[in-house]
Amino acid sequence: MGQIRLDKLLADAGYGTRSQVRQLVRKKQVTVNGEPAKGAEQKIDVDEDQVQCMGRPVFYAEYEYYMLNKPAGVVSAVTDSRDKTVVELIEERQRRDLFPVGRLDKDTEGLLLITNDGILANRLLAPGRHVDKTYYAEVDGPVTQMDVRLFAEGLDIGEEKRTLPARLVIEESGRELSKVWLTITEGKFHQVKRMFQAVGRRVLFLKRLSMGTLTLDPELKPGEYRKLTDPELLELKRQGR
Structure with missing residues (x-):
């Protein structure tokens, strides 16, 4: 990973803003390899140096x-x-x-x-990526094979363009409640709810199960x-x- 300024290391690790962590350094609350830090601008080798703040080890993670x-x-x-x-x-x-x-x-x-x-x-x-997103949904009333076809063709949800084709799978269709699986490739605002609204159904429960891989x-x-x-x-x- 290489070297990084001590104040950036501490700020990125959640010990406060740059100014706040500089205060910790000035108050001798930060050590590097067992010695009080020389200053907030001190360069730290994140692979080799051992940093502690208020007695706790500080680990650097570039991404989480x-x-x-x-x-x-x-x-x-x-x-x-x-x-x-x-x-x-x-x-x-x-x-x-x-x-x-x-x-x-x-x-x-x-x-x-x-x-x-x-x-x-x-x-x-x-x-333009069209990453698949799969949901489990429970909706009021019956869901039919006609709905499956409408979802596959794309629906008018009140925007300039219809939704892209979506895959609707019926697990259970009942007069009061239906359970379905839906895969879409977009992420429009309230999209799943608006798609079911377009076919006269209301989403009662919604859970996303996957996104891409x-x-x-x-x-x-x-x-x-x-x-x-x-x-x-x-x-x-x-x-x-």
Whole structure:
């Protein structure tokens, strides 16, 4: 990785702003290889030097990647004045610049990638990429084979262009409730809900199960998260090329 300024290392690791971590250095709260830091501008070899802040080891991570099973009631944002955010759920994060890749509505559950890798995020979210996103949904009333055909043809959801073809699979269709799987390749605002609204149905429950090559770990309960495995990250980066 090479060398990095001490104040940047500490700020990126979540110990405060540049000015705040400089205060920690001045107060002798930071050591490098067992000795008090010489100054906030001191260059640190992140592969060799051992840094501690207030007695705790400081580890540098250039990028972090987390799979989150987003619970309902939490917003897909970095900060929010009223509600808890998905980034706040990642308690063990080392980076302070994490953000969600894309958005899930406040009442929607499921897979969300949390990272600070802006290049990968832009590639996955680019409109021309058409990355598959699969959802499980429960809707009021019956869903029919006619709906399957309409979704495959593209729907008018009140925008200039119709939605791109989507794959709708009916698991169970009932008079009061239907259970379906839906795969779309876009990320329009409230898209899944608006698509069902276009065929006279209302979404009662929505959960994202996959995005591209990344599939939600069934072991993760709502609100739980884990770091991506090396194979998961490799496949995701391949897709984002």
